[in-house]
Amino acid sequence: MMQIIRLLKTLNSDAAPSSIALAICLALFIGLTPVFSAHNLIIVLIALLFRIHLGTFILASFGFSLVGLAFEPLLERFGYFLLTNDAMTSFWTALYNTQLGRLSLFNYSTQLGGLCISLVAFVPLLLVLIWGIKSYRIRIKAWAEKSKLIVILRSSSLFQLYEKTGGAS
Amino acid sequence: MKMPIRISGLMVFIAIIALFSAIYLIFANHFIASGLRTTGSELIGAKVDLGSADLSLGSQSLSLEQLAVTNPKSAMNNLFEVEKLALDIDASALAWNKVVIDKIEISELLLNTPRATSGAMDRQWTNVQEWTPFENIQDLSAIGADKLPDPKQLVAAADLQTIRAIDDFKAQLKETETELSSQYEQLPSKEIIDQYQARLKQVLDKSGGGNKLLGMLSKGKDFKALRKDIKTDLNKIKRFKTELKSAQEQLGSQFKTLKNMPKQDLARLKSQYSLSGDGVSNLVSTVFGPQIGQWTQQGYRYYQYLMPIIDQYQSSDNSEVQESQFLTERGRRILFQDNVPLPNYLVKHIKISSANSGEHISIDGVVNNLTTEPNRWNEPLTLDLSGKAKFLNSFNLSATLDHRNQAQSKDEIRLNAAGLKLSDFADLAADSPIKPSAGLVDIIASVNVIQEQLDGKVSLVFQKAEFQIEQPDKWLSLIKTGLSGLETFKIEVHITGSMQNPSIKVSSPDLNKLSQQVIKSLMSTELKGFEDKLMAEIKQSTDGPLSNLPSMDLLSQLQTKLNLKELDLNKILKKAN
Numbered sequence: 247m248m249q250i251i252r253l254l255k256t257l258n259s260d261a262a263p264s265s266i267a268l269a270i271c272l273a274l275f276i277g278l279t280p281v282f283s284a285h286n287l288i289i290v291l292i293a294l295l296f297r298i299h300l301g302t303f304i305l306a307s308f309g310f311s312l313v314g315l316a317f318e319p320l321l322e323r324f325g326y327f328l329l330t331n332d333a334m335t336s337f338w339t340a341l342y343n344t345q346l347g348r349l350s351l352f353n354y355s356t357q358l359g360g361l362c363i364s365l366v367a368f369v370p371l372l373l374v375l376i377w378g379i380k381s382y383r384i385r386i387k388a389w390a391e392k393s394k395l396i397v398i399l400r401s402s403s404l405f406q407l408y409e410k411t412g413g414a415s
Numbered sequence: 416m417k418m419p420i421r422i423s424g425l426m427v428f429i430a431i432i433a434l435f436s437a438i439y440l441i442f443a444n445h446f447i448a449s450g451l452r453t454t455g456s457e458l459i460g461a462k463v464d465l466g467s468a469d470l471s472l473g474s475q476s477l478s479l480e481q482l483a484v485t486n487p488k489s490a491m492n493n494l495f496e497v498e499k500l501a502l503d504i505d506a507s508a509l510a511w512n513k514v515v516i517d518k519i520e521i522s523e524l525l526l527n528t529p530r531a532t533s534g535a536m537d538r539q540w541t542n543v544q545e546w547t548p549f550e551n552i553q554d555l556s557a558i559g560a561d562k563l564p565d566p567k568q569l570v571a572a573a574d575l576q577t578i579r580a581i582d583d584f585k586a587q588l589k590e591t592e593t594e595l596s597s598q599y600e601q602l603p604s605k606e607i608i609d610q611y612q613a614r615l616k617q618v619l620d621k622s623g624g625g626n627k628l629l630g631m632l633s634k635g636k637d638f639k640a641l642r643k644d645i646k647t648d649l650n651k652i653k654r655f656k657t658e659l660k661s662a663q664e665q666l667g668s669q670f671k672t673l674k675n676m677p678k679q680d681l682a683r684l685k686s687q688y689s690l691s692g693d694g695v696s697n698l699v700s701t702v703f704g705p706q707i708g709q710w711t712q713q714g715y716r717y718y719q720y721l722m723p724i725i726d727q728y729q730s731s732d733n734s735e736v737q738e739s740q741f742l743t744e745r746g747r748r749i750l751f752q753d754n755v756p757l758p759n760y761l762v763k764h765i766k767i768s769s770a771n772s773g774e775h776i777s778i779d780g781v782v783n784n785l786t787t788e789p790n791r792w793n794e795p796l797t798l799d800l801s802g803k804a805k806f807l808n809s810f811n812l813s814a815t816l817d818h819r820n821q822a823q824s825k826d827e828i829r830l831n832a833a834g835l836k837l838s839d840f841a842d843l844a845a846d847s848p849i850k851p852s853a854g855l856v857d858i859i860a861s862v863n864v865i866q867e868q869l870d871g872k873v874s875l876v877f878q879k880a881e882f883q884i885e886q887p888d889k890w891l892s893l894i895k896t897g898l899s900g901l902e903t904f905k906i907e908v909h910i911t912g913s914m915q916n917p918s919i920k921v922s923s924p925d926l927n928k929l930s931q932q933v934i935k936s937l938m939s940t941e942l943k944g945f946e947d948k949l950m951a952e953i954k955q956s957t958d959g960p961l962s963n964l965p966s967m968d969l970l971s972q973l974q975t976k977l978n979l980k981e982l983d984l985n986k987i988l989k990k991a992n
Contacts, residue, residue, distance in 0.1 A: 280745050290431070294424030322746040329749040342751040348512045356746030 252305060257382055261299050267375035269293065269303035271368050277310020278321060278360035284349050285361065314360060325359025444468045447477065459494075461485035462534035477502045485534025486527070493530055498523035513757050519765040526776035526804075566945065570952040573684055577676035577957040584669050585965055591662045592969045598655055599973055603648040603980065611987045614641050618991075638991050645988045652981050659977070663970050673961060677953045684949060711873070711908065711919055714860075718828075758788035769802060778802040780812075789818040808834030808855075826864040828871075833857050837880055849891055854880030862910065869917050871910035878903050897929045904929075 256266060275289045293303045314321065329338060341347035352358050390396055439446070448468040455463030466481025479500040486494040499522040508515035603611075618637040762785040769777030780800035786792050795817035803809045810832040818824045835858065837851030855878045862871030882898055884891045898904070904925035912918040 287432075291425075291428050294428045295420055296424070297419055297421055326747055326749075335751070338749075339751040343754045345510045349510065351745060353749045353751065354743065354745030354747070355749065356744070359746070 252301065256299060256302055257379060258387060262297075263376045263379035263383075264372075265297055265299045266302050266379055267372050268296075269299040269301075270306040270375055271372045272298065273303050273306030273310050274367060274371065275361070275364045276307040277312075278314040278317075278364050279357055280360075281311075283351065283357060318356060321359035321363060322356040323359070324363065325355035325357065328358055328362060329353060329355060440472075443470050448479075451479070455484065456536060459484055459487055461487040461490065461494075461536050464534075475504050475506045477504060483528070483530070483534075485530065490533040490535035491530050493528045493534070494526070496525045496528045497521050508757055511755050511757065512759075513755070514760050515757060516762045517764065519762055521765060521767045524767050524769050524778050526778065528775050566948040566952045569684060569949065570956055573680070575680050575953065575956060576683065577673065577680050577953070578960060580669075580673055580676050581957075581960045581964065584666070584673055587669070588666055588965055588967065591666060595655075595659055595662060595970065595973060598658070599976070602651055602655060602977075603984070607648070608980065608983050608987070611641065611645055611984070615987055615990055641991045642988060645984050645991065649981065649984050649988070652977055652984070656974070656977055656981075659970060659973055663967065663974075666967055666970070670964065670967075673964065677950070677957050677961075680953050680957075681946065681950050684953075685946060711910065714862075715917065718864075753791070756791065758786040758791040760788075761786040761792060767800065776802060776804040776807070789816075790821065792819070795819060806836045806839035807832060822866070824864070824866055826862075828860070828862045828864075830858060830860040837877070849882045849884050849895060852881045852883045854878055856880070864914065867914045869910050869912055869914065871908075873908040873910070875906045875908070876903060877901075877906070880904070894929070897932065901925065901929065 272289050272293050276286055279286065292298070293300065328334060338353070342353060347353075352361070444467065447470055448465050451468065452463050452465050455465075462485045464481070464483040464485075465479060467479070469478040469480075471477070479502070480498065482497040482500055484494045484496075486492045499520075501520045501522075503517040503519075505515035505517055614637070618634055618641065621634050621637070763783065765782040765785065767781070768779050778800050779802060780798065782796070782798040782800075784792060784794040784796050786796070789796065795815055797813075797815050799811075799813045801809065801811045810830065812828075812830050814826065814828040816826045818826075835856045837854045837856055857876040857878070858873065859876075860871065860873040862869065862873075864870075879902065880898060882895050884895055904923065906921060906923040906926065909920045909922070910917060911920070
């Protein structure tokens with residue numbers, strides 16, 4: 247419940263759509279690949295260094311972790327397919343013989359599957375999200391604020407408590 | 416417009432990294448100790464205890480204290496115990512995900528120490544091929560009297576030499592009689608002798624026709640001719656007598672031999688049912704086989720423990736993409752051609768030193784080039800260890816395990832152990848019918864394993880060995896007594912075959928001699944009864960033919976006739992002189 251309220255708050259805030267979209271897209275990496283991976287360190291650095299909506303980033307990371315858990319067998323199979331694809335063997339071999347390649351642990355099927363899906367989905371998802379957030383703010387925001395669901399949510403004791411603690415900005 | 420970069424974010428990132436690093440450094444020793452306990456236990460299949468670990472990033476070293484590894488085959492004993500273990504790590508190799516340790520110094524290593532608590536785990540060794548030497552050991556009761564056959568059947572089936580010799584004798588006697596009778600016919604007959612008598616009378620009666628001188632000359636000439644003829648016949652008789660005598664002697668000798676032939680038949684048949692050389696050899700295996708088998712099996716088992724570690728990645732061809740067999744949270748690990756000239760795990764040098772406690776096995780020495788991928792390292796695994804123990808005066812183990820080229824793997828193992836106290840090895844001889852209770856044994860072993868083919872020779876030299884038997888047994892009692900009388904004796908074990916199907920052969924000229932004496936002594940009663948019955952059966956078969964042997968009367972008669980002829984001729988000759 248809190249997460250939904252928080253997401254709505256973010257969407258309704260003045261935060262730049264690209265900041266929110268980028269946060270969600272970066273969270274894709276955290277969620278779909280094992281957390282303690284070298285590339286996730288870079289993702290966290292990007293999230294902290296650039297003006298990306300951190301709340302959304304953390305929230306989306308949890309969300310995508312659940313997605314990653316549900317789709318782990320598929321990610322594993324996709325990664326395995328890539329690693330054992332004859333056409334790519336020379337590329338993987340070259341990468342395997344670099345220190346960066348070894349430290350990245352790319353040669354693990356789930357790790358590579360999640361990473362590749364995240365990379366492939368990054369740009370399209372970013373564009374879709376930016377367009378979606380903008381569209382939401384123009385077309386749905388005013389209607390949503392007046393909707394019964396939002397009114398009920400806003401009037402709930404939980405939301406009051408949330409606002410008192412400064413959770414909503 | 417806001418800056419696209421958040422400096423505070425960078426600070427937070429650095430703070431997070433610093434926090435994680437600090438946590439890791441604070442708890443690193445705990446993590447390492449915990450990891451080693453867990454991984455070690457999983458690898459060994461029994462509990463691995465570790466007192467503490469101390470990582471030093473500055474000197475790139477790791478120090479472990481109070482490491483105890485449970486013997487997976489005996490949960491209340493440690494395989495080994497180390498007071499302190501110092502490792503010098505090659506940090507540059509870690510960037511390649513490889514663990515290379517330049518040097519390990521093991522201080523106060525003790526083997527086979529007792530544990531206060533059980534170190535058993537659920538996981539058991541599954542890759543160790545159990546091998547039972549001497550599967551077909553002959554039961555002691557199977558050797559000896561139980562195998563003696565029924566004398567009646569034995570004689571009936573046997574081709575008795577006595578019967579054959581009787582037939583031969585008969586044939587030869589007949590042939591000799593025919594031959595000599597024929598020759599006798601060629602000798603001067605009674606008519607010839609009568610003619611000589613007549614000629615003598617005629618010469619004596621000759622007057623000479625009035626001329627006395629002419630008469631004397633004519634008589635002399637006739638006498639001479641008569642004497643010549645008689646002498647010629649006498650010579651014939653003499654030659655024949657010689658021949659007859661020779662034939663009589665030969666046949667007489669055969670006749671005497673025939674009388675003793677049943678005894679020879681007895682000896683021959685009895686010898687077929689005495690213990691063969693194989694039987695004696697089996698006896699050595701039966702008495703000492705289980706014991707030697709246990710010792711050999713122990714060595715074989717240790718070798719098998721080592722091999723999977725050494726050849727962990729050896730089965731994979733580095734030129735091909737390999738898939739690991741295990742799943743982790745990161746999924747399946749795929750290995751590609753590794754161009755980095757380092758094995759995944761390598762310990763270049765291990766130095767071991769022990770405290771001479773006198774209570775446990777202490778070891779000093781070095782092990783070099785211990786790696787999971789010998790094909791990726793340019794030196795073979797070598798070890799040179801020496802030590803002593805409460806039950807052992809000294810030992811030296813040296814080995815070169817060269818698996819750099821799996822297809823041409825070559826292992827050479829040499830062991831020289833002096834003064835093993837036999838009383839401490841009674842447990843190892845649990846399956847043996849005879850257990851050592853005192854004395855010493857020296858072991859000199861040389862085993863080569865070339866391309867999975869075993870060729871080993873182990874010499875066990877027992878000195879002043881005393882044995883005990885748990886269940887009274889006439890065989891073992893005699894062997895035990897016999898062994899006690901030997902100052903030293905040697906058993907040689909020859910190991911051959913493949914690693915999958917090894918076989919060992921035990922031999923001992925000393926014990927063979929002893930066994931034969933024991934068998935002879937033990938079987939004397941059984942053999943005596945058997946011998947009496949066998950002799951009776953042989954006699955029954957041979958007495959008839961022997962009592963019906965043809966006489967040599969014909970030859971005697973010929974002898975008499977010859978004597979008479981000779982006498983007559985000599986009489987005439989005497990008158991003719």
